[in-house]
Amino acid sequence: MEEKLRDHIQNLIPLTDDEFSFILSHFSFEKYKKNDFLIQVEDNVKYCYFVVSGLLKLVYDDTNGKQHIVSFAMEDWWESDFSAYFTQTKAKMSLQCIEDTMVFSLSFKNYQKLLSQLPKMERFFLQKSNAGYISSQNRILSFLTSNAQQRYKQLLKQYPQLFQRVPKTLLASYLGVSRETLSRLSS
């Protein structure tokens, strides 16, 4: 488990054994079952999560009770209601397991401690954040420029494994189309 986190960080910044032990001491390892919630709406968001294995969905429920999938998070992804995490406010979104899932959780307090005590972690998180920003911009672009069929094909190309692991209803909700439209697209 620890090795997954270490490899992930070392992809961007070199670490000594001591540095990694120090980093690891800021995280907690947690196991969740399918359908468990890591975050529920109105929770105080204390943690962000590095996914070791499994699959999560970040969900926004609109005022009509309709579910919208903001993102999926699988192995090697970081996830939280980041807006609430960084501002230490209440969750507007929920984070729930689509599969049994193992994570390392990082409290906001420990995130701040880690940044101030091991500045190279600022470099690491800066690179992750930049990458996250770019992929969000690409998703915005796909909403502006692509129709449902094109968005479906882009997702299929980018994350083929999602199509094996995620029920059609959830894929439709991520793409912003109805279940019926998705069936037409994928048939």
Add this chain to the structure above:
Amino acid sequence: MEEKLRDHIQNLIPLTDDEFSFILSHFSFEKYKKNDFLIQVEDNVKYCYFVVSGLLKLVYDDTNGKQHIVSFAMEDWWESDFSAYFTQTKAKMSLQCIEDTMVFSLSFKNYQKLLSQLPKMERFFLQKSNAGYISSQNRILSFLTSNAQQRYKQLLKQYPQLFQRVPKTLLASYLGVSRETLSRLSS
């Protein structure tokens, strides 16, 4: 001019005079006229920009020659084709002046130098990047959950000054609606 950049950075991290002089030495001050391009599609993207005054549009042209506005950038905003900037590849988007605009530009080389020589700038850019990521996520959410009229109202509430400064055609392109739909919404 310099004070605007200094205040902007000092909002997040304290700076001595020497530190700010050092930071400033990594930037170039540039003036552009309305309609000038800071970045054109296929350019090597060498710079990101801090907007001192004026207004920019980041534009993606789709294969049908239709313009899509990915973002506007006004005073105190950072803008670039960040995907191309961080990976030092060619621009997929253009960055153009809607008004006469003054910016501080930061080359990718100087960005890297600044981060390694003054680590507190990593903290600064990490906070900016996290904020950018969160606002992108909110925009994704608005595409998933809101219709054109709701998106129009959200934009009006969040950036009332845009409606004074930006032609309707560009607002429509940002919201992902036709010029006619926007006229209906805003009448």
